[in-house]
Amino acid sequence: MQAPYYAVIFTSTRNDGDQGYAEMAQKMEALAQEQPGFLGMESAREQLGITVSYWENIQAITQWKKQLDHVDAQRKGRSTWYSGYRVRICKVEREYSFGKLSF
Amino acid sequence: MQAPYYAVIFTSTRNDGDQGYAEMAQKMEALAQEQPGFLGMESAREQLGITVSYWENIQAITQWKKQLDHVDAQRKGRSTWYSGYRVRICKVEREYSFGKLSF
Numbered sequence: 001m002q003a004p005y006y007a008v009i010f011t012s013t014r015n016d017g018d019q020g021y022a023e024m025a026q027k028m029e030a031l032a033q034e035q036p037g038f039l040g041m042e043s044a045r046e047q048l049g050i051t052v053s054y055w056e057n058i059q060a061i062t063q064w065k066k067q068l069d070h071v072d073a074q075r076k077g078r079s080t081w082y083s084g085y086r087v088r089i090c091k092v093e094r095e096y097s098f099g100k101l102s103f
Numbered sequence: 104m105q106a107p108y109y110a111v112i113f114t115s116t117r118n119d120g121d122q123g124y125a126e127m128a129q130k131m132e133a134l135a136q137e138q139p140g141f142l143g144m145e146s147a148r149e150q151l152g153i154t155v156s157y158w159e160n161i162q163a164i165t166q167w168k169k170q171l172d173h174v175d176a177q178r179k180g181r182s183t184w185y186s187g188y189r190v191r192i193c194k195v196e197r198e199y200s201f202g203k204l205s206f
Contacts, residue, residue, distance in 0.1 A: 007193055009110060009155055011145055013205065042114055044147035050155065052112055077201075084202035090110055090193035098180075099187035102116065 001039050003094050006055045011048060012085035021081045024073050035064050054092070061089060104142055106197045109158045114151060115188035124184045131176050138167050157195070164192060 037060025043051040055061045140163025146154040158164050
């Protein structure tokens with residue numbers, strides 16, 4: 001990816017039990033990939049979950065936030081899956097890398 | 104934290120074996136906390152590791168990158184611990200949150 005572009009850092013803690021979470025997470029990642037301006041997504045979870053998605057511009061992020069199935073997932077996230085989360089909208093100003101990157 | 108501030112997104116894949124990695128990671132987190140302008144750090148690793156550190160401004164990030172023990176850790180990271188990594192320097196433009204946040 002060529003800076004500048006945008007990143008959404010989503011950090012979260014989960015409530016106990018899957019309750020359809022894993023299936024939704026897969027669906028949302030597939031759906032995000034179809035959105036205009038989507039560049040990529042990276043995730044890891046231990047106690048804390050971190051998902052970073054990358055976007056061409058702010059408009060693409062705003063559209064994704066309003067996408068209807070995603071709005072449903074956000075609602076269920078608040079009612080069921082997450083005990084808490086934080087969303088940070090960021091402008092990626094520069095980047096560099098080392099070695100073999102499969103991501 | 105009150106936007107705007109800065110985030111460094113560090114994504115990495117590890118080589119096999121610990122080789123002092125866990126100890127270094129703990130040390131570097133403790134050391135980062137002592138740096139001027141440090142705001143916080145969040146990490147999770149599955150196949151991919153994601154560490155996001157937060158800083159008041161770009162100067163604080165530049166200083167941390169040059170900090171001598173950290174320079175040593177970066178060198179050992181390239182020679183030993185990481186098969187690959189990417190560093191993204193980002194300006195956090197806004198944030199919002201939901202629920203209980205212990206992070």
